[in-house]
Structure formats: C-alpha cells, structure tokens
Amino acid sequence: MNHVPEPAKERLLYLLRLLEKNRDEGSGLVTSAMVEELTGWHRDTIRKDISWLGNGGEAAGTPGGYNPQFLIPAIRKALGLDRVRRFCVVGLGRLGSAYLDRPFAPGPGGMEEFELAAGFDTNVNRVEILKSSVPLYPAYKMGEVISRFGIEMALLCVPAAAARDAAGKLAAAGIRGIINFAPAALALPPDIAVRNVYLADELRALAVKLFPSGC
Amino acid sequence: MNHVPEPAKERLLYLLRLLEKNRDEGSGLVTSAMVEELTGWHRDTIRKDISWLGNGGEAAGTPGGYNPQFLIPAIRKALGLDRVRRFCVVGLGRLGSAYLDRPFAPGPGGMEEFELAAGFDTNVNRVEILKSSVPLYPAYKMGEVISRFGIEMALLCVPAAAARDAAGKLAAAGIRGIINFAPAALALPPDIAVRNVYLADELRALAVKLFPSGC
Numbered sequence: 001m002n003h004v005p006e007p008a009k010e011r012l013l014y015l016l017r018l019l020e021k022n023r024d025e026g027s028g029l030v031t032s033a034m035v036e037e038l039t040g041w042h043r044d045t046i047r048k049d050i051s052w053l054g055n056g057g058e059a060a061g062t063p064g065g066y067n068p069q070f071l072i073p074a075i076r077k078a079l080g081l082d083r084v085r086r087f088c089v090v091g092l093g094r095l096g097s098a099y100l101d102r103p104f105a106p107g108p109g110g111m112e113e114f115e116l117a118a119g120f121d122t123n124v125n126r127v128e129i130l131k132s133s134v135p136l137y138p139a140y141k142m143g144e145v146i147s148r149f150g151i152e153m154a155l156l157c158v159p160a161a162a163a164r165d166a167a168g169k170l171a172a173a174g175i176r177g178i179i180n181f182a183p184a185a186l187a188l189p190p191d192i193a194v195r196n197v198y199l200a201d202e203l204r205a206l207a208v209k210l211f212p213s214g215c
Numbered sequence: 216m217n218h219v220p221e222p223a224k225e226r227l228l229y230l231l232r233l234l235e236k237n238r239d240e241g242s243g244l245v246t247s248a249m250v251e252e253l254t255g256w257h258r259d260t261i262r263k264d265i266s267w268l269g270n271g272g273e274a275a276g277t278p279g280g281y282n283p284q285f286l287i288p289a290i291r292k293a294l295g296l297d298r299v300r301r302f303c304v305v306g307l308g309r310l311g312s313a314y315l316d317r318p319f320a321p322g323p324g325g326m327e328e329f330e331l332a333a334g335f336d337t338n339v340n341r342v343e344i345l346k347s348s349v350p351l352y353p354a355y356k357m358g359e360v361i362s363r364f365g366i367e368m369a370l371l372c373v374p375a376a377a378a379r380d381a382a383g384k385l386a387a388a389g390i391r392g393i394i395n396f397a398p399a400a401l402a403l404p405p406d407i408a409v410r411n412v413y414l415a416d417e418l419r420a421l422a423v424k425l426f427p428s429g430c
Contacts, residue, residue, distance in 0.1 A: 007255050009423050017416070040222050040264075042257045049255075079423050087418065094313035099414070114418045153421055177425040179417050193424040195417060199314070201232070202394050202412060203302065203329045206368055208224050208294045209408040210392040 004078060008049045011041060015049070016075045019068040029065030053078045081113050087153035088146065090139070090166055092121040092130055095181060096157030100132040117149045122162075139166070143173040153177045160184040219267045219293060226256060226264050231290045234283040244280030268293045296328050302368035303361065305354070305381055307336040307345055310396060311372030315347040332364045337377075354381070358388040368392045375399040 004012070018038065019030055032043035032050075050066070053074045061067075076082045089096045100119055121127050122139040130136060137145050145151070154175050158166045163182035170178060177193040180186055186194055219227070233253065234245060247258035247265075265281070268289045276282075291297045304311045315334055336342050337354040345351055352360050360366070369390050373381045378397035385393060392408040395401055401409055 006424075007253060011255055013419060013423050038222060040226055040256050040260045042255075042260075045255045045257075079419075080425075081419060081422060085418075085422055094309045098309035098313060113422070114415065152425070153418065177421045179421055193421055195421045195424070197417060200329065202410060203300075203368065204228060204294075204296060205225075206392045206394055206408060206410045207296060207300055207328070208228050209221075209410070210295075210367070 004052045011049050012075050019072050023068045031065035084115050086115050086117040086151045088118040088151050089155045090120045091158030117151050118145050146173040156180045223264045227290050234287050238283045246280035299330050301330050301332040301366045303333040303366050304370045305335045306373030315349050332366050333360050361388040371395045
C-alpha cells in the first residue's frame with residue numbers, strides 16, 4: 001500500500017466518522033455525491049482518496065455507492081487504526097485525573113482502538129492518594145513505564161508553566177504523539193506529533209452552529 | 216447578508232483558523248489554490264464560500280490572493296463571532312472545575328470571543344467550598360443566572376447518569392448551545408445546538424498523524 005498524503009488522511013478520517021454514524025443510525029450505502037454535499041470536497045477528490053485504500057476501497061464500491069461494512073475496516077486499516085494503541089495521562093490535577101476513571105465517551109467508532117495504560121504526576125503524594133483503576137506512577141518512572149507497556153501517546157494535562165518540561169521528558173521517554181491540553185506551545189522534535197486542544201475552537205464551532213449569520 | 220449554508224460555515228471556520236495561524240506566523244496573502252492544496256476543497260467552492268461574506272470578502276481579494284487583514288474580520292462577522300458570547304460550566308467535579316480557573320488555551324483566534332460567566336453544581340457544599348474567580352451557583356439558580364447574565368452556551372461536565380437531566384434544565388433555562396463532555400447522548404429540542412466532545416476523536420486524529428499507513 002502506498003503512503004497516504006496528509007490531507008487525504010484527514011478527509012478519510014472525516015469520512016470514517018460519517019460512515020460510522022450512518023451505520024449506527026442504520027442508513028445504507030454512501031455515495032461520493034453525498035459526501036460532496038456534506039463536506040464540499042469534490043466527488044473526484046473523494047474517489048481519489050478512497051483509491052488510496054487499494055483493494056479494500058474498491059471492494060466497498062458498488063454501482064449504488066460504497067458499502068460501509070467494507071469501507072469502514074478498509075479506512076481503519078489504511079489509517080493505522082486497526083489495532084489497539086496505548087496512551088497515558090501526564091499531570092493528575094483536576095483535568096488529568098478527570099480522564100482517569102471516566103468511562104470515555106466512545107464516539108461513533110467506539111474506544112476499542114485505544115487503551116489508557118498509565119497516569120503520571122511529579123507529586124508522589126498525589127500518585128499514592130488518588131484512587132484509580134489505571135496504574136499511576138511518579139513522573140520519574142516515565143521512561144521505564146512507557147517503554148515497558150509500549151505506550152505511544154500521551155494526554156498532557158499539566159499547568160502551562162510545566163508543559164514544555166513534561167513534553168521534553170515524554171519525548172525522551174520515546175512517546176510518539178501528544179495531545180496538549182496545556183495553554184502553552186510545545187517545542188518538540190518534528191518526529192513527535194502534537195495536537196493542541198483549544199477550548200476556543202470548541203466554543204467557536206458551537207457558536208457557528210447556533211447563530212445564523214446575517215441576523 | 217444572506218443566510219450562509221451549514222457546510223459553507225464549517226469551511227469558513229476552518230479557513231478562519233488557517234488565516235489566523237498564517238497571520239500569527241507572519242505569512243502574507245492566502246490564495247484559494249493554497250486552501251485547495253491544504254484541504255481538498257475545490258478552489259471554486261472556496262471562492263463561492265467567500266462570496267457569502269458579501270463586500271467584506273470581495274474587499275479582501277486582490278490579484279495575488281486574499282488579504283487576511285480584511286478576510287479575518289469579514290469571516291468573523293459572517294459567522295457571528297464578532298461579539299463576546301458568555302458561557303457557563305455545569306458540573307464542578309474534576310473536569311468542570313478544571314475549566315474554572317485555567318487560563319484558556321487561546322487558540323489562533325484568542326479567547327476574546329468568549330467569556331466564562333458562571334459555574335453551577337447541584338452540590339451546594341461544593342459551590343461554597345470551591346475557590347474560583349468565576350461566580351459559582353447552586354444548580355437551582357440556573358434559570359435566573361443564565362437569563363440575568365445573558366449566558367448563551369454551556370460546557371456540560373456532569374457524570375453520564377446526570378447528563379440528560381442537566382441538559383433538560385439548561386434548555387428550560389434558555390441556553391442555546393451545549394458542549395457535551397459527558398459520555399451520554401442528550402435528547403434536546405432541535406433549536407438547541409449540541410457538540411459532543413469525544414476523546415476517541417482526538418486520539419484518532421493524533422494517531423493518524425503519527426502513523427504513516429502502509430508500514
């Protein structure tokens with residue numbers, strides 16, 4: 001299989017969510033025209049994206065549209081979402097500890113793709129006192145635990161002032177990607193992927209849904 | 216100004232973030248070809264979206280591309296993001312209280328568009344004990360406070376079992392949109408906008424960045 005370009009990956013991920021939602025709502029085939037209508041991507045672009053999937057994508061196409069039953073696993077495979085990946089939470093204050101025991105909102109795809117394997121905090125007292133079904137460790141054990149459990153991703157939930165230092169330690173420990181909830185820009189080697197989560201983006205996306213413009 | 220269709224709104228919002236990021240990084244004009252390259256939307260679609268902005272969009276266009284200095288405020292105006300909107304946090308457990316005093320990660324657009332105006336919890340003790348620069352109230356005062364402060368949006372941070380009930384109370388109190396962090400589907404009248412925030416979606420988007428497919 002060829003290397004899928006970044007913009008195609010993003011569109012395929014969006015398409016995956018759409019297909020899963022459709023499936024959960026019991027709808028049938030999905031056509032590239034439907035996707036164009038919903039997203040504004042040209043149907044030729046969508047067809048090209050699906051062609052990256054190789055045989056799995058082709059098998060999903062019928063004259064009436066794509067069959068989610070085949071297209072969903074084909075996209076998951078092409079995007080590397082077809083096996084469980086482990087992640088950890090770093091910083092067990094209010095935000096970080098909130099992620100420890102909440103049953104995750106699974107989303108249309110479910111949470112079977114990810115497993116929370118560890119929590120870390122520099123405060124050893126906190127690590128000992130917090131009750132959690134997830135094993136918790138003092139931050140100095142990051143390297144050992146991340147390597148032992150094969151943890152690939154981290155939710156960074158430390159205060160802004162501690163974010164760069166914690167991210168640097170995660171990088172040294174071999175982490176491959178970080179979801180950054182801290183209001184601070186990270187400086188990391190280019191081979192470590194970062195997603196900054198901004199509350200303002202969520203609020204904006206909601207505000208836009210709420211308020212018809214021109215009013 | 217005409218009513219902007221939903222898919223065009225979503226694309227304009229994405230374009231807004233792109234323009235703000237470009238501006239912050241000191242880059243210059245943005246062309247529809249650049250946007251097509253980054254997003255896969257056909258350049259004619261992008262031009263059509265910008266035409267919804269009316270004069271503000273046209274004024275931003277030059278032979279060399281769109282000028283972010285004009286296009287950014289035109290998009291903000293068309294999407295209703297040109298005034299401060301108030302929001303509240305409902306449920307002051309670990310997750311909800313984490314939002315109370317954190318300096319928000321501003322995102323490329325800054326947080327000047329939103330103001331956290333109140334926090335609510337059914338537990339009166341918690342409301343009294345928590346220290347916060349944001350005023351906190353027992354949940355039974357929701358209707359009064361939301362109306363008095365003109366609060367339009369809510370972050371719903373209650374446990375799953377309490378989510379539907381709390382959302383119903385917010386609806387009765389006149390809230391217009393909810394960001395749902397609870398792992399539960401809400402049942403609300405169609406005029407109330409809901410955004411479900413799924414950790415799985417964030418993890419997926421990171422995983423896709425991390426792992427080149429075909430490896």
